[in-house]
Amino acid sequence: MTAETILAWYDRHARTLPWRSPPGASPPDPYRVWLSEIMLQQTTVAAVKPYYERFLARWPSIEALAAAEDAELMAAWAGLGYYSRARNLLACARTVVAEHGGRFPASSAELRRLPGIGDYTAAAIAAIAFGEPAVVVDGNVERVVARLFALESKAAVRLQAAALTPAERPGDYAQAMMDLGATICTPRNPACAICPVRSDCRAFALGAPEAWPVRPPKPAKPHRRAFAFWAEADGHVLLVTRPAKGLLGGMRALPTGAWDAQPSLDDAPFPAPWRLLDPPVRHVFTHFSLDLSVACASVRRDNAAGEWWPMDRLDQAGLPTLFDKAARLALRERMTETATAC
DNA sequence: AAATCGTGGCC
DNA sequence: TGGCCAAGATT
Numbered sequence: 001m002t003a004e005t006i007l008a009w010y011d012r013h014a015r016t017l018p019w020r021s022p023p024g025a026s027p028p029d030p031y032r033v034w035l036s037e038i039m040l041q042q043t044t045v046a047a048v049k050p051y052y053e054r055f056l057a058r059w060p061s062i063e064a065l066a067a068a069e070d071a072e073l074m075a076a077w078a079g080l081g082y083y084s085r086a087r088n089l090l091a092c093a094r095t096v097v098a099e100h101g102g103r104f105p106a107s108s109a110e111l112r113r114l115p116g117i118g119d120y121t122a123a124a125i126a127a128i129a130f131g132e133p134a135v136v137v138d139g140n141v142e143r144v145v146a147r148l149f150a151l152e153s154k155a156a157v158r159l160q161a162a163a164l165t166p167a168e169r170p171g172d173y174a175q176a177m178m179d180l181g182a183t184i185c186t187p188r189n190p191a192c193a194i195c196p197v198r199s200d201c202r203a204f205a206l207g208a209p210e211a212w213p214v215r216p217p218k219p220a221k222p223h224r225r226a227f228a229f230w231a232e233a234d235g236h237v238l239l240v241t242r243p244a245k246g247l248l249g250g251m252r253a254l255p256t257g258a259w260d261a262q263p264s265l266d267d268a269p270f271p272a273p274w275r276l277l278d279p280p281v282r283h284v285f286t287h288f289s290l291d292l293s294v295a296c297a298s299v300r301r302d303n304a305a306g307e308w309w310p311m312d313r314l315d316q317a318g319l320p321t322l323f324d325k326a327a328r329l330a331l332r333e334r335m336t337e338t339a340t341a342c
Numbered sequence: 343a344a345a346t347c348g349t350g351g352c353c
Numbered sequence: 354t355g356g357c358c359a360a361g362a363t364t
Contacts, residue, residue: 040360081348118362138360178360286347321349
């Protein structure tokens with residue numbers, strides 16, 4: 001019942017998105033569905049669009065993507081965040097090419113085994129690209145279903161979501177639920193007045209749609225400090241590649257010291273007359289905030305561990321946003337030369 | 343299984 | 354402006 005209403009709404013109000021086929025049309029290329037779904041994990045549509053277009057133009061097929069080098073793919077992902085997605089993207093592409101003949105497996109169960117594909121993404125690709133009536137539960141669906149039935153537990157939401165999922169047009173239905181959640185049943189100030197299923201909605205009837213879904217309180221973010229070192233020589237700056245796992249894993253970066261303790265200039269990659277830029281770069285991650293002080297020095301270009309990167313091509317290094325901020329600060333200070341010696 | 347993992351936009 | 358949030362996965 002409700003599913004039909006939502007599909008009818010989708011037929012008239014579906015968003016037009018670069019990775020999407022219109023309602024009722026033949027399903028899009030699984031490669032495109034997969035690429036978009038990975039990028040969209042915990043990431044807004046607006047942020048994904050330019051990355052998706054760039055990736056698709058540069059790597060139009062899974063074979064092309066599988067042949068990419070790690071460094072160029074990580075650089076292309078720079079700025080989008082959650083960088084383990086990029087590593088898993090490449091691992092997944094190579095697995096599909098090497099073990100599945102370059103074709104994505106068509107079932108959610110098989111998709112689920114691939115790197116970077118969890119319960120949600122497996123169901124979404126199976127439904128959208130292959131027409132499997134998989135139960136697709138993302139943050140949008142959780143919110144819509146929790147409100148429709150005034151449910152508090154994730155388990156209850158999943159059961160209801162499964163009961164609601166239609167055998168026909170499962171891909172359109174999944175996207176319809178996500179569009180409904182993204183444009184009408186929003187986290188704050190939901191547009192209940194124009195909601196197609198308002199009359200079926202318990203949360204609306206109870207007069208407090210925003211009370212669902214119930215979120216556990218979030219712990220406070222600790223604050224950390226660190227130094228980043230801008231070492232320049234002969235028009236080049238020293239960059240390192242961070243370890244594959246952990247924060248900003250696998251990304252190019254400025255050398256840094258320890259994050260947390262009282263940061264020390266002793267953590268520099270080598271002794272130099274470091275000048276401290278002010279103010280530090282402030283950056284907020286998911287679970288902590290950071291003040292990154294940038295220390296600059298002109299040095300002799302030697303065999304320090306890392307890459308000496310041409311400063312006039314720094315935009316091609318693929319620095320994540322934190323280090324892009326630090327680099328911009330250093331380049332700006334470099335023009336004005338007002339740094340304080342220390 | 344709780345912690346970890348980015349970033350930008352919004353109010 | 355600071356907290357909240359976004360088409361979650363991994364360990």
